[in-house]
Amino acid sequence: MVRAGVFPSSPLRHHHSFSTRTLHLFHDLFCRCPRLSIQPYIKALCDVQGFPFRPYLMHQFSSAYDAYLEVKARVRKLVAQALHRDSPDWRITHACSCCQYELEEDSSLDIRMMVAMDGNDSLKRVADSGVIERLDPRQAGGDYFLSRAAVNEWAEENWKNATPWIPGNSFREWVWKTGRCEEKWHNASDKNTGKSWAKFDENGIFLLICRHGLVLSLADMVKLGERAKYSLATMHHFLEAERRRRISNGEDGPPRGKLCFAYDVGCTNSKTVQCSPLASLAEYMGYLPAVGTMHGYAHERACQLNFLLLYLTGACHAGLEDGETCKQYFSKSNALASATRHASVFHRRQMITEYTYHTDNFEMYGNLSKFLRNHYKQALEILSTAESLKVRMRKAGIEDARIIFQWLEEEAAYLQNLSKEPLAETLQMEYYGRLVALKECQAVLKEARHAWLSYRPGEQDYTAALERTQRHAQENDFGRINKQNR
Ligand SMILES: [Zn+2]
Ligand SMILES: [Zn+2]
Incomplete structure (x- = not known):
């Protein structure tokens, strides 16, 4: 009592x-x-x-x-x-007033909502080898966390025979077939998951968050599992709740505008989504895969043309949106790691949930006005440069900005038809690279010579070191020239 x-x-x-x-x-x-x-x-x-x-x-x-x-x-x-806010879907469908409260008089946007998702392995929990944990029937996590059973339903073995839904975009299909992002990105591969994490029971959390930093869904990442199921499970949690809300509101047909999911391996993840049973729901809800602008530049060029946030109309907002909200969130939530590392299953989730609830309701929600004001001011600053941009475009012979999209299409067609780099282009690039290196060497040589000439008697004698620097710079310089003459 x-x-x-x-x-x-x-x-x-x-x-x-x-x-x-x-x-x-x-x-x-x-x-x-x-x-x-x-x-x-x-x-x-x-x-x-x-x-x-x-x-x-x-x-x-x-x-x-x-x-x-x-x-x-x-x-x-x-x-x-x-307050009549106790339905199971209420929190996830009303988490962010900016993203999810739509007015009838609002004009439709190309992208109606942007979310980001990612896994983070800081909030691990060590498996106590040799110690049998007392059974704790209590469940923590509230309506933030998905259960392990709900996540496991999305393991590939449960849906590998599903019919893939292929969108009518041959370039994207070509990137899925020929792209090498899966090999390059460890995040997209399951190989490293089990080995290095064997001593942990929970290896971290998988997060789905809106662009304003309000959490939509969370899942525990557990050992020996493919990573794709976490993204599929959290996406399904959100998309299905949104679909149910539309039905209960009496809204017919698919929603207006796309729903953009930014993920650092958005390219490979989109392929998994299209092959999984989530494909039809994703298509209905306007799923648009993207790669955030920070991670995007580490992807192949063909992949960037398909998925980089910068090139998706209505997504980047003139560079104000980077799709990396998860990274910002983790930079703060990582502070939980010292408390969760040796906690019980129940207490680890209890701590993460309390922290998330507090951050959502007392920090992020309170900061929304400031967030919007700052973005509005930045947008006005960008708009004020429109005139000078027009002048510069005219000087560069560009009459209409829409030609930039045409260039991207031409680049995509070029990459698709390219089986090998043309010899002339390779030579031009090599020649340019050597010219840059030559210029750098010449600058070093000039500096070394200047240091030699400005030596005054009485100062500390650096003659030997200066001579050596000059000799090395000269050798490098001649080396470059000889190479180019060959
Ligand atoms: Zn990629
Ligand atoms: Zn939001």
């Missing part, structure tokens, strides 16, 4: 308890500084009280804190019920 203002550390015989204020303070400190674990907090409380620290106090505090969070969760549920 919970007495007013006090939470006991055991359910039946109460000898010790913690005040609600003490628990509340720890909760808020942890949400603001996830590095903080129970141990330093209890030690600090002992210091304040002039009481020697005893390890059993941590266990007592942990039990009382579990009860406190359970009460908190039930209060949140009652508030949600009172």
